Amino acid sequence: MVIEDRRDTRHWSGSAAIVGVGYRVSRETEKPPTPLRLILEACVDALRDAGVEREKVQALFATRAPVADQHPQFNVKIGTELGLTTRFSTEVTQHAAGTIASLKYAMLAVNSGIVDYALCCGGDTSNLWIQGTRRVGATAFHDSDPQFETPYGPSMIGIYAQHAIRYMHEYGATEEHFARVAVEHRRWAVAHPQAVMRSKGLITVKDVLASPMIAYPIRLFECSPRLPQGSAGALLVTRAEIAREICERPIYILGVGECSTNEYASDRLSLLGTRSFERPTYTESGLTLAATDAYDMAGLGPKDLDVVQCVSNFSSIFLTVIEDLGLCARGEAAAFVETGGIDFESGLPVNTNGGHLGFGHPGPSMNMDSLVEGVRQLQRRAVGKQVEGARVCLVHGTGAPLLGCNAVAILGTERPN
């Protein structure tokens, strides 16, 4: 990939911080909540956590409308219920990647002089959107092209499986490598009280390879479960000067980047001729560009990361994710995983809530789950295994099939000099 037009954005690094967090996970034992209710609970919690009255919150950045609700301009619906009089409000949607990208919008907003506080929020409930999917008769739902893909019966898994085939073809990775990714994620999940796969216990590579094939070469244990039945999060962001005054432990936004390249899988392979992609490919994505922007703003590189929360909705795509993030060289993710690169005890702490494979994937709010986990680790408020001495965490969110949309945030406990 050609990376050009790199800019000096260092002055933004640490200019804003997260000063309040709210987070709700809905368990299957509860009556299923609506996504709106879940999001509102998270928002109220975030304002209480920060000790900031709602009158001060003038910016609202909501992630895309929940799949389970589909009401357009969901940001207005949220703001209305919260009783906000927003002066700067929008949905941030690069599909679900907007969850992470909203931190960038918040950072720019609170440093613009227009507002002091920005609330970033989003959530979804899987039980309701699965019902909706069945009604439509769609397959991969919003994520397959209604004319050129849906008629052939693709499942979301079948679309990601095509990446897996290419990854094996191009880099010689094996089904054992994919299985190992699932094994390590499960170990983090077992250590996390909110992870849905915790109760299923530890698994081995052999267990994964023995689980039923869903869409060759992806097996059941290599797919993220459509649980918990709902989750929502909210983060209150303000500029660094205010954050230092009102918050004991602000989490600074050190770097942010986003990149969207395609709506559907077919579109990804139409990128031929665009400058960054000299050849169409499934095994490299715009995440490379998003990560480069975030690292450049932060003045940091992959070696500086203490914790990483990234996309793992299927075990195979995880390999391209960690390559795009620069955690290992291109084509070497399988070897990286095989030699203990993401080992629960000794590797880089990646997806400390179990990731999408282990924590679950309650719809587009899976990126919010990653974001809240990253913030909790830095606040030393982890509810699972706390990574000792974690000072810098990278969070990656995606949306659209095969990493079509990506956003990256690098968060830290200290403001750069």
Added chain:
Amino acid sequence: MSATEFGGYRSGGFVEWDRRFVGLHDPPGDTTEFWDGIERGVLMIKRCGACGITLHPRRLVCRRCMSMELGWTQASGRGRLYSFSTILRPPHEEWADRVPYTIGMVELAEGPYLFSEILCDTTALSVGLELELEVVVAPHGRLAKFRPTR
């Protein structure tokens, strides 16, 4: 039903299943030539009137020169398998009695990539497999599928 009749666009909320999948949530006005081609048993793709490159039938702007003067051209119907997956658990009951079936991305001889179903014994599947078009009458209309070159 002619290809141009299908899939009236209805905005907002969930749309009940229509007579066929194509057109769901999606105004088909820009792609009627493709679907009319399928009715005739041929594969129509886009060609840039300014620079001449061929493009996916969905494209409205040339990926090379940004021209919007895109016309239609008949493709050979030949291509190679870029990637594939065999579906064993169907995404919806509509496909329940069809598993296992294989979906894949076909690199057309003319350049563009087309998502399709690959009509093939699963043991014969491999990246690079030579393919040719086969128009199949499906429950909801004709579809462009591919099978190994005979």
